[in-house]
Amino acid sequence: NVPNMVDGSSGTTTPIFQADNEYIIIGADTAFQEFELIYTQGASGAGIKPVFGYSIAGTNQFTEAGFTPVDGTNGARNTGVVAWDASDVVNHVADTTTGKFQIRITRTRGSLSTEPILGYVKTTSTTEYLWDKDGNANIKTLVISTVAAEGSDVDKFLVDSSGVVKFRTGAEVLSDIGGSGSGHNHSGVYEPADAGLTSLAALTYVSNSFIKVTATDTYVIRTIAETKTDLSLNNVTNVATNDTAYSATSWNTNTDAATKNTIRDKVETMDTAIGSNTTHRSSDGSDHSIVGSNTTAIGLNTTHRGLSSGNPHSVTPTELSLVIGTNTQAHGDILDDLNTLTASASNGQFIVATGVGVFAYESTTTARTSLGIGESDSPTFGGLVIADGGTIGQAAGPLIEFDDSNNFLEITGCKVGMGIAVPLYALHVASADAHHRIQIDGIAAGSTSGFFLTSDAGTYGATIRLSATGVYEQYATQAWYQNHVMLDGVLEIKERAAAKPNTAAYGQLWIKNTVPCELWFTDDAGLDTKII
16 A cells, blocks of 8 residues: 555554565655665564665666665564665666656565565655754755834835845835836846957957857957868869860860869860760751650660660679679578568567478477477476576475575475475475484584474474584583473483583483492582482
8 A cells, every 4th residue: 555655654554575576666756865664563584585676767677786775674574774875876767657766675585474564664855954063054944933124114125234134125125236216228238248249349350351250159350361261162262363265275175274274174074974975866956855755765775885785684693793602692492491481470489490391480388399398398407507586486385495695595385305205294204214314414624513403483492412422412501401302212321520510490410420320410509419
């Protein structure tokens, strides 16, 4: 219930993180660096094992990479603050749809006996309001209840005069700022001073010049030669001075005469090219519009200079510089088979060989079966790596969770049987050996003892501790035996010189190392009594 989650009241609550991979999103109009979760009930055990993410560009897009804020809630087990540094998030932007800067918390714990219940959540303010020791104040809203007026002035203005807040009349305000009641219109009379106007006023010149505006909005003088350079007109000269009257002789015999301009040279070059590449047909002098059959006549009577044979012209691969197998794919049966495929009817289709000389489309489900990794297949792997937090099984049934971060393997939602098809207990071991046993080897250096311990809700119950030689030793700082021990056989107790230091509310039964040895009892007051 989102309204209850943000109403600031612990009286309206919302159960959250009720299943594995369930998440909540906290958002604000601007970026923030911490928020507080007020829980009325915390999660049980080790908590929800939260994973945090922040919004990036797009709709409902989050990244979790490298984002590990300080979790003061200890995995939703208690009320607390979640905080991080601004440098911990990269490209944290508002969601495209919601317009909010968002943080997502996802539960990754497989099972919980108690889910958390939220009162409300709140983000911190992105602006700090304060009054520091130097007298600097940052105030959101300042309310002044009373400011005394001077005299009986009407239509007053509140101004700062010599460090004192006081009332001033309209006329006094105009006088303070050098104004007039009749009004001023400076913008209608004067051009406001700026860098451009200042540079324009400072211009001087000694010859015919132009004024140029620079990229910095200032003005400079440019000579005619400089202006031609600015306009990329360095090759332009006075046409009237340099042009020469038409002379058929000089034009036809000298195409590079220094007295002729570049335009005439270009025209002569184009005329030569047209003449070299166009076959001239005789004309009877009549008007021949290029319409109807005349267009066909043009096609039949025009020689294309680039082709070696007549029209219509058949182009060979050699003339196109194409080599079959190098520049183009040779024609073959495989291309014919592919060409028979129609457009795919849906996204995600695979092209496979059917084994009968044709190709066909297969869906992802069919393709998996073709590869031998369908749901009914039993593939063999040389190795299988499960990512941190990965699971095998189902959340509603047997589930194995791999926790690389803590080096844990958790099995939940089932009883585990070893050598038995239907286990009766959380761990049920059945053996067909004549001497069935469970063996635990301590491989760490200095291992001297092992424990069999039962507990209930965190309280130690019955415990058996065995030394490296298989002899029981009581753990000195704990009251291990809170239930009773039943033996069907012989209890062997190693002899010792004296009882251990007494403990209140506990007695000791021990064997004294006499010859022969004797059975003694020591009460919690330290009184030794021989049992006959």
